[in-house]
Amino acid sequence: MNLEGAAERASTALSERTSRRSFMGRLGQGVVALAGGSLVAAALRPERAEAFHICGHTFTTGSCPHPFSPRSRVDKFGYPLHPKHGYPIDDQGRIYKSRKQKRSRMCEDVVRKRYSFARRPRQGGGWSRCCSGRIRTIYDCCAFTDRRINGDAAVTGYCFNGKKVFCIGYRDRNTKC
Numbered sequence: 001m002n003l004e005g006a007a008e009r010a011s012t013a014l015s016e017r018t019s020r021r022s023f024m025g026r027l028g029q030g031v032v033a034l035a036g037g038s039l040v041a042a043a044l045r046p047e048r049a050e051a052f053h054i055c056g057h058t059f060t061t062g063s064c065p066h067p068f069s070p071r072s073r074v075d076k077f078g079y080p081l082h083p084k085h086g087y088p089i090d091d092q093g094r095i096y097k098s099r100k101q102k103r104s105r106m107c108e109d110v111v112r113k114r115y116s117f118a119r120r121p122r123q124g125g126g127w128s129r130c131c132s133g134r135i136r137t138i139y140d141c142c143a144f145t146d147r148r149i150n151g152d153a154a155v156t157g158y159c160f161n162g163k164k165v166f167c168i169g170y171r172d173r174n175t176k177c
Contacts, residue, residue: 005116024054054170056129056136061157062150064106064141064167067093072169078105078123086172105170107141117143121166125158130177137173 054063054071063072067090071083080089080103088096090103093109104110108125126139142159143166154164 008150010076027129039076048109054138054168055131056170057138057168060152061140061148061155061165061168064149064169065110066106066169067091072106072167073169074148074169075104077122078169080106096127107139107167111141111143115149115166117145119144122163123169124160124165127158128131128173131172133176134173135173136170138170140167143168 013103053144062063063070066074066080068080068083072087073081073083073086075081075088080091081087082089082093082095088103090096092102094101096103105123106115107121111117121141124140124142126137128135128137130136140157140159142157142163143160144156145164145166148154148165149167154166157165159165
């Protein structure tokens with residue numbers, strides 16, 4: 001058996017299964033485990049973060065207010081959708097069937113009213129990820145603010161003209177990935 005060829009195949013297989021990002025994540029988890037114990041390291045596992053937030057987003061900015069928070073799924077116009085089934089919902093989380101029901105855009109209307117922004121926040125740019133076999137677009141809700149919804153310092157993200165990220169929402173596409 002050619003030992004050199006076997007080593008090369010093993011390193012190629014390893015590099016195909018892992019990425020620098022996942023390696024750095026495991027390395028960081030190990031450092032935290034040494035310093036703070038296994039309980040803290042377990043809380044930082046990426047799959048654990050997915051359990052209480054949305055696929056495609058590392059928990060750094062909280063979701064925009066939504067009847068099914070933290071699952072802030074919206075349509076292409078920013079109106080709320082049921083996070084699992086995708087049907088339109090009103091501000092109370094009920095199926096939207098009539099114009100008599102109140103239905104507000106999450107970023108532009110709900111955030112402005114609930115957090116008393118003088119100027120209307122706007123849905124900013126975003127990025128896409130593969131989640132459950134479909135493309136998911138995560139977008140930034142941009143406002144003139146120095147704090148995010150979760151109290152941390154606001155970041156620029158995909159916001160422009162002096163606005164910063166206040167919260168995030170997502171939209172599932174009907175496109176396989």
